[in-house]
Amino acid sequence: MEAGRRDVDEVETRSRILGCYGKTASSLCKADELDQAKELSRRAVQLDDALSKRLKELPGAVGETLSKSDREAGVSYSMAQFDIALVDNADELAAAAIDRAEEYCGTDRALSGQVATACLSRGTSHLRAFLSKPVPAQTDLARRAIFWLQRATRMLEAGQESDITRPLLIRCLRKLARAHCAVARIDTKDFRAAEAALKEVSDIYNEQAQHEFDTRLALLHVEVLQLRSASELELLPLYEKLFRHMKWTEETVNRTLILLRPSDQAQALHPNVFSKLANAAASKPSERGSFVGRILFTFLVSCRQETDLDYFENMLNAVAAEDEIRMDQADTMALMILIWRRGDTLSRGREPQLQQASRAYGLGTHRAFFHEPATVAKSIRKVALCQLELNNPQSAMDILANCPASVANDASNHFIAFICAMRLGSKDMALQAFDALVCASNFLNQMLPMVIQEAQQAGFTRLLLRAMSETAIRARNDAEFSRSLDLTLLGRTIIKAHLPTPDQNFGLHDAEQLVLSFKSSLAIFQAGLEGRDSNSKLPEECEWVAKTAYNTAIQLADSVDSALITQLFDIASEAFEMWRLFMMGSGETEIFRMKLMAQVTALVGHCVQARRRDGESDLWEQVYARCEAVKATLHQVAQSCAQLTKEDHKRAEQVQLTVELAIWEAHVHTRNYSGVQSSLQVMTQIPVSEAAAEMLWRSPETPKDLLLRAVNKVIGLLAETSDPARYLRWIRALVSLHLEGNGPPEVEVLETFQSAVAYMIEAQRRNDQTPPRDEILWLLATAWDCGMTLWHVNMRSLAEPFLSAALNFAEGLKRQLDARSDDLGLHEQLLVQYRRMFPARGSDDEHDMLSEA
Structure with missing residues (x-):
């Protein structure tokens, strides 16, 4: 006896463990943890095999001879198998598990439930x-549901009826009838099974002493009668009862739509349904508003043709004629949603039907x-927009005037009025509507770009922009007014409207x-930096303004x-700096780079402007300040970079x-010659020195000694390079400077010629670039001319070096790769x-200096 009880306890324990395995596996499956669910299922199967053998050895037969704990153990074991089968979606194995569980239940109502x-x-x-399938092609799922x-x-039904099993049975029968109806829409043979299930659940439902109206049951009755092609006389009472008592939930409304949509019978029922329900409503004054709302809703749902709307309007006339009938807010909103949906369908189709909409x-x-x-105001606006689409702005304006006074001061109304005024060409009405629009309590800033677009199409852009600018000024000065106005969006809208277009x-x-x-936008950003504007979009807008200006x-x-x-x-540079301040150190290196390019470009532009107005020295004074600002930004770029790239070095050189x-x-134009001398001393870049010397050369007021220093600076820097063309060009300039006037050539000229000869000899020795022939010929002719001038004034000892230099230039020409015969x-x-002229030094061996070199 004790051994048998221990066996039963062991079986019960294992059964409960098996049940936990199965339920846990099912929960894991629902949570998409399929691998873990399958592992638990595998363990459960192993336990199942061991447990099955022990169950067969238990004393007594399955069923009534087992104790309550034995039956619970068997049910737990079987339901575990059922849950495991559901993990793999195996209905056959699940059915077998249910068969075994049913054997263990016996007459136990709780276990059966x-x-x-x-x-x-x-x-x-x-x-x-x-x-849930839009168009179910097969009935397999429904058949399994029925099973x-x-x-x-x-x-x-096999067990004794109780307060626990009765609601479950009603639910089962109702869902069984629904499943049979679903199959019957594909295979009409099933409607009789649906009718039988529905009759059974109706009988059980009606046997209850007190019961509420079951909307889903009523909908099933209508569906079954439709499947049976019932007559109008049979359907009418059901419709009347359904519409009178149904609960207007999303599910019931959707099912009503499904029932009425394919049915031609609904069309025939419209007049009769309404007349019956209207009489019923008249008999219950306390329910008139809500009941009439339901009637109108159901009628509008089932409307198919344009003529149906005439009936609906007649119904509305009848309702409006009765002062005691007033629909509640929920029914009114439900009707409005249906009305708007119908209009939207007509106006937004591939071929919009705007008049019908x-x-x-x-x-x-x-x-x-x-x-x-x-x-009502929303409906009026939709009608007005349709009229605008039909190019009837005056009609739209007249319709808008019918808006109820309590909601007339609405931003959407003023927006539509603005569009109407634009299209009618009325500037005064447009400005009045715009002012009302931005002052409306529900003004939306997203309306501004659309307002600009309408103004551009109507040719009123300048007029509107002036009004917008005045609005922005008012917003900056009136904190209460600015609360509803997005100044950043307003600023962007105004800028976009002013930007140049291709045409x-x-x-x-x-x-x-x-x-x-x-x-104007910069002023908005400055207010944000000072804490007077907390708009979170300020950094983004500041970036947009900076880049757009640039x-x-x-x-x-x-x-x-x-x-x-x-x-x-300058605006771009300032906006970049504001953007950097908004970002608080985030990504400031790139901002510095963009700001630097804007500053440098502005500096160049300011220099151009200063040249054109050369008499105004204050412009050149501003150049000094701009240069210092550029230097500061260049330093900021270097400081913010962890490591400067080649591009950074190249950009820095260009900026410098x-x-x-x-x-x-600026030094040259302001005649700051001490500054010129200081700059000359620190100048190290050849392009800078060349450009600087050319500026001094073009200025007629430049002192000659200063110009000579500048040219000598260039020659000194070029002497270290392999660029004969540029070097000889500046040698020629220096010779020209020294030879200005009518006096004899000076020693500095001779030194310049000798430097040129030495450079030419070295260049030819290194096989560098070939010195330009024209430059050498000019130097040759000038040196020979200087020597002959000195010869004729009896300064023959001074003449000889010049003539010797000329011979060296000639020798250089002769030795060039592209030498001509005339050279x-x-x-x-x-x-x-x-x-x-000099017979004592005329032998070839004594004079061929270039060869000796």
């Missing part, structure tokens, strides 16, 4: 999956709905207005006055070059003349 609930859950899952629901029904939206403006003015003749006035719009300046560089271009670059030239030019003759001719 547990097993029946599992079957009901499985059947409901299959039914829901079947109904499980029938199992649950049979188990509940306007008629559909117009139903929402009926006086029967005036107790809800906000919804626009962008003139001086346009550029000035663009600069003003940018400056790109626009580059775009307009060749078509607009340089002074305005310089202002645009520009700054040095700008400072030099050879020129050398021989000069050499003969030189020997005549």
Whole structure:
């Protein structure tokens, strides 16, 4: 006896463990943890094999001879198998598990309810999956749902009825009828099974002493009668009862739509249904509003043709004529949603039917709905927009005037009124509507770009931009007004409207207005930096303004006055700095780089402007300040970079070059010659020195000694390079400077010639670039001319070095790779003349200095 009890306890324990395994596996499966679920399933199967053998050895037969704990153990074991089968979606194995569980239940109502609930859950899952498919092509899911629901029904009917099993049985029968109806829509043979299940659940339901109206049961009755092609006389009472008592939930409304949509019977029922229900409503004054709302809703849902809307409007007229009938807010909103949906379908199709859409939206403006003015106003706006699409702005304006006074001061109303005024060409009405729009309490900043677009299409852009600018000024000065206005979006909208377009003749006035719009945005950003504006979009907008100003300046560089271009670059530089401050150190290296380019470009533009107005020295004083600002930003770039790249070094050199030239030019134009001398001393870059010398050369007031120093600086730097062309060009310039005047050549000229000869000899020795022939010929002719001049004034000892230098230039020409025959003759001719003048030094061996070198 004790051994048998221990066996039973062991079996019960193992059964409970098996049940936990199965339920845990099922939970893991629902959580998409399939691998873990399968591992638990494998363990459960091993335990199942061991347990099955022990169960067969238990004393007594299965069923009534087992104790309560034995039956619970068997059910737990079987339900575990059921859960494991569900993990792999194996209905056959699940059915076998339910068979065994049913044997263990016996007459135990609680255990039967547990097993029946599992079957009901499985059947409901299959039914829901079947109904969720838009167009179910096969009935397999529905058939499986019927199988499980029938199992649950049979188990509940076999047991004794109780307060626990009765609601479960009603649910099972109702879902079974629903499943049969679903199959019957594909295979009409099943409607009789649906009818039988429905009759059974109705009988059980009606046997209850007190019961509420079951909307889902009523919908099933309608569906079964439709499947049976019932007559109008049979359907009418059901519709009447359904519409009178149904709970208007999302599920019931959707099912009502499904029932009415394919049915031609609903069309025939419209007049009868309404007349019956209207009479019923009249008999219950306390329920008139809600009941009439339901009637109208159901009628509108089932409307198919345009003529149906005439019936609906007549219904609304009847409702409006009765002062005692007023629909509640929920019913009114439900009707409005249907009206708007119908209008949207007509207006937004591939081929919009705007006139019909306007008629559909117009139903929402009926006086029967005036107790809800906000919804009426929305319908009025939809009608007005349809009329605008039909190019009837005056009609749209007239419709808008019918808006209830309590909601007339609405931003959407003013927005539509603004569009109407634009299209009617009325500037005064447009400005009035715009002012009302931005002052409205529900003004949306997203309306601004659309307002600009309408103004551009109507040709009123300048007028509107002036109004927008005034609005921005008012917002900056009126904190209460600015709360509803997004100044950053307003600023961007104004800037975008002023930006040049490809087909626009962008003139001086346009550029000035663009600069003003940018400056207005900078004022907004400054307020944000000072804590007077907490708009979170300020950093993003500041970045946009900086980059837009920079790109626009580059775009307009060749078509607009340089002074305005310089202002645009200055604005970009200032905006970049503000953006950096907003970002608080995040990504500031790149911001510094962009700011630097804007500053450098603005510096160049300011220099151009200063040259054009050369008499104004204050412009050149500003150049000094700009140069210092560029240097500071260049230093910031270097400080913010962890490691400078080759590009950074190259950019820094270019910027430094520009700054040095700008400072030099400012020195020259302001006649700051001490500054020129200081710059000369520290100058190390050849391009800078060349440009600086050329600036001094072009200035007629430059002292000669200063110009000589500048040219000598260039020659000194070029002497270390292998660029004969540039070197000899500046040698020629230096010789020209020394030879200015009527006096004899000076020693400095001879030294210059000798330097040129030495450079030419060295270049030919290194096989560098070939010295330009024209430059050598000029130096040759000039040196020979200087020597002959000294010869004729009896300064023969001084003449000889010049003539010797000329011979060396001739020798250099002769030795060039591209030497001409006349170069050879020129050398021989000069050499003969030189020997005549200086016979003591005329032998070839004594004079061929270039060869000796």
